[in-house]
Amino acid sequence: MPIEEIPVDPGRGRVYEHGWQSWSPTATYSISAAGERPRMDPAVMQTMCWRPGRPAPADGFQGEGLLVVDPGDGGPVRLFAAPDGRNEVPSIRARLVDDRLLVEADGKVDRIVQEGTIEAALAAWGDGIAVAQRAAPAVWCSWYHYFGSVTADDVAENLGAIGAYELPVDVIQIDDGWQAEIGDWLRFSERFAGLRALIGRIHEEGRRAGVWVAPFLGGARSVTARAHPEWFAGDAGHNWGQRLYGLDVTHPGARDHLRRVFTGLRELGFDYFKLDFLYAGALEGRRHEDMPGVVAYRQGLGLIREAIGPEPYVLGCGAPILPSVGLVDAMRVGPDVGLTVEPPQGDMSRPSQRAATATTVARAWQHGRLWVNDPDCLVARPAMREREAWARTVERYGGLRASSDRIRDLDEWGLETTRRLLSAPPSFRPG
Secondary structure, eight states, rough: EEEEEOOOOOTTOOEEEOOOTTSSSSSSTTSSSSSOOOOHHHHHHHHHHHHHHHOOOOSSSEEESSSEEOSSOOOOOHHHHHTTTOOOOOOOEEETTHHHTEEESSOOOOOEEESSSHHHHHHHHHHHHHOOOOOOOOOEESSSHHHHGGOHHHHHHHHEEEEEETOOOOEEOOOOTTTTTTTEEEEEEEGGGHHHHHHHHHHHOOOOOEEEEEEEEEEEEHHHHOOGGEEEEEEEEETTEEEEEEOTSHHHHHHHHHHHHHHHHHTEEEEEEEEEGGGEEEEEEOOOOOOOOHHHHHHHHHHHHHHSSSEEEEEEEBBBBBBGGGTOOOESSSSSOOOOOGGGGTTTSSHHHHHHHHHHHHHHBBBOOOOOOOOOBOOOOOTTTTTHHHHHHHHHHHHSSSEEOGGGGHHHHHHHHHHHHHOOOOOOOOO
């Protein structure tokens, strides 16, 4: 559906293209360029890191529920946005034809004309949909040192080191690796047979226990997916060496399963939840109840919050951005940082410092308006290439701050930087 033809200066105009979910590239581009597109295994990455079923054109731009144009000729900025991105997110496309930018969308879009910059327009729009905020705790996360091989002993070692070095850590968050399988969230891996005792020790040290969960995923190897294929809505990509399926949260059995999982994890003593791969809850497809993916997604997140209660802190990741407003306390606003500077094959949805920094900066306006921004964990050990640059990104843009090193691997710089950044998160409104 055509919306507007905007006269532009092709050499000076700019377009802000907002990505679908946490890992989808978001940036401001020259109006005569084009937005980033998946380069690694495009079919799988379209599902897992971009917007499933809505590939963007190779030329031009596609913002998911939000696109901003600075014509570059001294004229006002145009912001195009979903009237209510929580329940309906149109894809907004723009392409340059000679000296005019043609803007169209596949759904209803509000058009806001404003003097000033793209950044000012985004901040003003964010103010209009702002929700109440809760300050984030300081976190230690197991992922970027141990990855999926973490053990209970690894977590206990770092708990002790955090105390010995008197680091200001509120939450010990156990990441991927504690569960028996993706989707089997109440069965523990052999490495975490003593999970309940570990949680007790965390509490005895005066800290809170956090856990990583991908609540809307079921792996092909999981008992859950094999026993209850009717609970899953369709293909959610491929990871952990297996095919992934998206949970159909409209199915009564799946809803009961989700409720049992989060009631059980809460009863174990977890009160900080990193909910990852959330895109799987918003996949379009056949469901038990016929409804749009984003509506089902919001129902699923609402059910999780109901099960855990209002007190626990919730971090979203791999999550559809606009449909998550009001449902999470903090949000990952870029792809994983990884341990490398450049993304593999130049794919800006993949883990790397450059990709994580670029999208985090482009979403800085969301901090303190939609939620607390999470740029991803601080990794400060010597093995992290260009660690100083990444630390500056976390310091400047990190509302939620988490260390993800083996503490005893930190040198003097790494230890001092970790202590300093965890001690002083920024205010809700970055300058």
